[in-house]
Amino acid sequence: MKVVIDAFGGDNAPLEIIEGAIMALKKNDELEVVFCGDEEKIKNIIAGRETSRIEIIHAPDVILNEEHPTEAIRHKKESSLVKAFDALKEREDIIGLVSAGSTGAVLAGAIMKIGRIKGISRPALAPILPTKKDNDVIIIDSGANIDCKPINLLHFALMGSAYYSIIYNRENPRVALLNNGSEEGKGNELTKETFPLLKNAPINFIGNREGGDFMSGDVDVMVSDGFAGNALLKGTEGAVKAVVTILKGSIKKGFWSKIGYLFMRRVFKEIKNRVDVQGKHAGSPLLGCKKLVVKNHGCCKRLNICASIEQTLLLHKKQLNKQIEKALDNLNLTSISIGEGKSE
């Protein structure tokens, strides 16, 4: 199974991206990777390694974060990301794409080059976060769709539920609607209209939940428009970092606390692994796209790339898109007028 890698997307590209892919190759015998990027630079990094399952597509150009996404996809034909999308689109042997490049460009490329699953109004991003219990939580949409309609949120719920089921091998994950109160009837115009759609959808809908329930462990799939979802996701990440910064600052201030820290190093390491919102997690697939496209944090490291590639294999094997199509079939859409949200 071949996965195409945008080797030059992300803050730590190309080294961390390529090392992550090599890590995944070692762990998965059935995996082959196709790197897109400057051929010479890639060859330098993989020199001396086992390369029988590595292919390179030369792409001398790179799309930068500050570039206009659709313009970049249209005009930077020699960029590592566009070459990767072209390969994903044209070649049947390639099952998915992994990139840590510009979010906007990955979204634009996926929609322009690959297209949506029939019936899905807007593809969405669903990153994974830890909770204070043992389970993880995903938020969908985390920023791909800024102005949304109820039908978009309904699709996010179906896709998020199918995705969570596969990656955690768990039937009927608990799906909640992000709201400003947990009572039925609460909300803005969007969530009030969305609530009955989710109630009647073939998912385990547990009702409205507030931002404070996000990391509680009592929700598996949090459904939101991309604007509020982005605020919640980024706010959560920022709060975790702030607490860690304040903790470190306090430890440095005192002699006894420094001594105590020595005894507790293991705990802090464990904490770091648990609450690190990036950690070892895979990136987020663009759910609703015809082929698998996984977007990583720009600052991701090799562990994340490796996890994203392995996730691509898993989602392919478990036929994520078939599951999404099945959920759509189960849904009686006759009474719902399909509106289009506005994408990034």
Added chain:
Amino acid sequence: MKVVIDAFGGDNAPLEIIEGAIMALKKNDELEVVFCGDEEKIKNIIAGRETSRIEIIHAPDVILNEEHPTEAIRHKKESSLVKAFDALKEREDIIGLVSAGSTGAVLAGAIMKIGRIKGISRPALAPILPTKKDNDVIIIDSGANIDCKPINLLHFALMGSAYYSIIYNRENPRVALLNNGSEEGKGNELTKETFPLLKNAPINFIGNREGGDFMSGDVDVMVSDGFAGNALLKGTEGAVKAVVTILKGSIKKGFWSKIGYLFMRRVFKEIKNRVDVQGKHAGSPLLGCKKLVVKNHGCCKRLNICASIEQTLLLHKKQLNKQIEKALDNLNLTSISIGEGKSE
């Protein structure tokens, strides 16, 4: 200066509410308080204390969280909250009201009984949170106004700036617009239309900021509609609590980490005080209301009530509402059509 207290609003009422007010009386010679609530119960709690600056208005009824806010304000005329609003409205000697009761009922009461400052489209709540630096941050609106128009966000920015200036004695606080990216041009329909209004307003507008910047210490006043603001606020509070829970769980697991904890107790206490989103902070005034109305967390304790009463004194002395009116005067509203957001 008299402040009227809803002695029976909140999870820890009446004891913590009354003790908080007595604490404030001890610290502030010029303060007098008017308790609204069951007279006998109040008298039992204050028995044996110095009561020359305490007045009681008997109110045998209580508004519960699950009641419909406007209905409750209309019909529960003998409740502690309605009696408090009536006193605030009718008596010139009372400068403000403090309540830890139902948020919806406090909002409804403030709008129905007291009314808005002329020119302010919607009053808003602006709670205080700690940051990883030394300064605090406020978010406005945190949930009073769920569906907003650009004009509402403009007013939130003016009011938030005036409020922050007074409570932290700081000129030109840094005002940011909560958005899904920091670049100009980013955003949903609401924030895109709001950006130029804030740019031209008489405030220190530093541009768009993401949820991740909320606790960074680089923003003083975060402006948002109440839906996304609520998601950010609650998400942040939830994340802080989740990190603390995970930390405690890890410490309990190991012998050495328990030893380390003994050395670090002071640090953990300090952390708790710093990141506790409730902590010693005052509640949030309902900015834009004709008289001062301060809403506390339902679970607040005496320290919060004391802080809220002292904040009421400060905001009265520094003439918060005059400052807001001045900011409105400075604003050229001729070209802006005033739209009304939808309140909770």
